[in-house]
Amino acid sequence: MTVVLPPPWPQPPPPGQAESLPDLLSRVLQRDPQVRVARSLLQASEERRRQARSRLGPTVSVSGTQGTGQELEFGRQIERRTDRAEASVRWNLYNYGNDRAELAGAERDLLAGAQAVRQAREEVAERVAEAYAELLRVESLLPRAAARLAAVRRLVEQVQRQAELGKVSDADAQQAQASLLDAEIAHEQLVSDHESARQRLAALVGGEVRPVLPLPLRRAGAPAAGPSTATEVPTVAAVVAAASERAAAARVRVRPLVSLLAPRIDFEYRQRLSGRTAPQPTTEPLHGWLLTARWDFPVGGEFQARRAENERRAEAVEAEAERVLQGVESERATLPPRIANAERAVLQLERQIEQFNALLRAGELQFEAGRRTLAQLVQLHESRYNAEQRRAEQAHRLLGAQLRQLALNGGLLPALGQPLE
Numbered sequence: 001m002t003v004v005l006p007p008p009w010p011q012p013p014p015p016g017q018a019e020s021l022p023d024l025l026s027r028v029l030q031r032d033p034q035v036r037v038a039r040s041l042l043q044a045s046e047e048r049r050r051q052a053r054s055r056l057g058p059t060v061s062v063s064g065t066q067g068t069g070q071e072l073e074f075g076r077q078i079e080r081r082t083d084r085a086e087a088s089v090r091w092n093l094y095n096y097g098n099d100r101a102e103l104a105g106a107e108r109d110l111l112a113g114a115q116a117v118r119q120a121r122e123e124v125a126e127r128v129a130e131a132y133a134e135l136l137r138v139e140s141l142l143p144r145a146a147a148r149l150a151a152v153r154r155l156v157e158q159v160q161r162q163a164e165l166g167k168v169s170d171a172d173a174q175q176a177q178a179s180l181l182d183a184e185i186a187h188e189q190l191v192s193d194h195e196s197a198r199q200r201l202a203a204l205v206g207g208e209v210r211p212v213l214p215l216p217l218r219r220a221g222a223p224a225a226g227p228s229t230a231t232e233v234p235t236v237a238a239v240v241a242a243a244s245e246r247a248a249a250a251r252v253r254v255r256p257l258v259s260l261l262a263p264r265i266d267f268e269y270r271q272r273l274s275g276r277t278a279p280q281p282t283t284e285p286l287h288g289w290l291l292t293a294r295w296d297f298p299v300g301g302e303f304q305a306r307r308a309e310n311e312r313r314a315e316a317v318e319a320e321a322e323r324v325l326q327g328v329e330s331e332r333a334t335l336p337p338r339i340a341n342a343e344r345a346v347l348q349l350e351r352q353i354e355q356f357n358a359l360l361r362a363g364e365l366q367f368e369a370g371r372r373t374l375a376q377l378v379q380l381h382e383s384r385y386n387a388e389q390r391r392a393e394q395a396h397r398l399l400g401a402q403l404r405q406l407a408l409n410g411g412l413l414p415a416l417g418q419p420l421e
Contacts, residue, residue, distance in 0.1 A: 019210040022417030028205045038120035042113035049106035055099040058091040084275040096262035108249030112242050119238035135197040137396040144388045145187040152183040172374045179378045243321035250314035260303045263293045335405045342398035349391035356384035
C-alpha cells in the first residue's frame with residue numbers, strides 16, 4: 001500500500017520580514033485541505049481511466065485444479081484424482097464500443113478533475129486574498145486613526161491651556177474631551193479589527209503571518225498585477241470548465257439504443273501447463289481456442305434501465321453546467337461597472353482628503369488666531385477621517401472586485417504569481 005504524503009511546508013520568511021501575497025500563497029496552496037482533496041480525486045480519476053483502458057486489452061488467467069471425484073466409466077465406478085494447471089487468454093473483440101465509450105468518459109473525468117484542482121486552488125487563493133485585502137484595509141487606516149488621535153490630543157492640550165487663561169469656555173474644553181474620547185474609541189476599534197484580521201488570515205494559511213505588503217490596484221485598461229507567466233492564461237473560470245467536462249463525460253457514457261441489441265464477441269485460448277489424472281481419462285484437452293458471441297437480455301430490463309439512468313444523469317449534469325455558466329456570466333457582467341465606480345470614488349476621495357488636509361492646516365492657524373471656533377476645527381478632523389475611511393473602503397471594494405473578476409475570467413492564479421497546476 002502506497003501512502004501519499006503531502007508536500008513539505010515551505011518555510012516562512014524570517015521574523016520581521018514582510019511577505020507578499022504571492023509568497024504567502026506559495027506556502028498555502030501546496031498543503032491546503034481543499035486542494036489536497038481535489039488532487040486525490042484527480043489521482044482516483046487517473047486510476048479509473050487506467051481501469052477503463054485495460055478493458056480494451058486481453059485478460060490472462062492461470063488456474064489450478066486439485067481434487068478427487070467419484071465417476072462412472074464404462075459402467076464401472078472409479079475414484080479419479082485430478083491435479084491440473086492451465087493458462088488462458090481471453091479478449092473481447094466486439095461489444096459495440098461500450099468499453100471505448102467508458103474510456104472516453106474516464107478521460108473526460110480526468111480533464112474535469114484537473115479543472116477541479118485548478119478550481120480548488122483558485123477558491124483558496126481568492127479566500128486568502130480577501131482576508132489579505134481586509135488586513136491591508138485595516139492597516140491602511142491604523143496610521144490615519146493614530147494621526148487623528150495625536151492631533152486631537154494636541155488640540156485638547158491647547159484648549160486646556162486656553163481654558164486656564166480664560167480664553168475659551170468650559171463648554172469648549174468639554175467638547176474637546178468628547179472629541180478625544182471618540183478618537184480613542186475609533187483607534188481602539190481599529191486595533192481590535194487589525195488583530196482579528198491577522199488572526200483570520202493566520203487561520204486560513206495555517207501558520208504564522210508576517211507583516212504584509214500592499215497589493216497594487218489595477219486601473220482600468222491596465223494589465224493585471226502580478227508577474228507575467230509563459231503559460232497561456234485560460235479564458236474561463238475553472239468552475240465552468242470543470243462542469244463542462246463533467247457534462248461531456250456523462251454524455252459520452254450514454255450509449256445508443258442499438259447497443260442493447262448488439263452481441264458481445266469474445267476470443268478465448270486455453271493451454272494446459274501441467275496435468276496428472278489417475279486413473280487416466282479416455283480423452284484429455286491439451287489446448288484449444290474458442291470464439292463466442294453472446295447476447296444478454298435480462299428479463300427485468302436491467303440494460304434499458306441502466307441506459308435510461310445514464311441519460312438522466314447526463315441531462316442533470318448538463319443542466320448543472322448550464323446553471324454554473326449562467327451564474328458566472330451574470331456575476332461577471334456586474335463587475336465592470338462596480339470596478340469603474342470604485343476607481344472613480346478612490347480618485348475623488350483622494351482629492352477630497354488633500355482638500356481637508358489644506359483646510360486643517362489653515363483651520364489650526366485660524367483657531368490659534370481666534371478666527372475659527374473649536375467646533376469647526378473638530379468637525380474638520382472628523383470629516384477628514386471619515387473621508388479616509390471611505391477611501392479605504394472603496395479601495396477595498398475595488399481590490400475585491402478586481403480579484404473576483406480575475407477569478408471569473410480564469411486569470412487569478414497567474415495574476416497572483418501562481419502556476420495553474
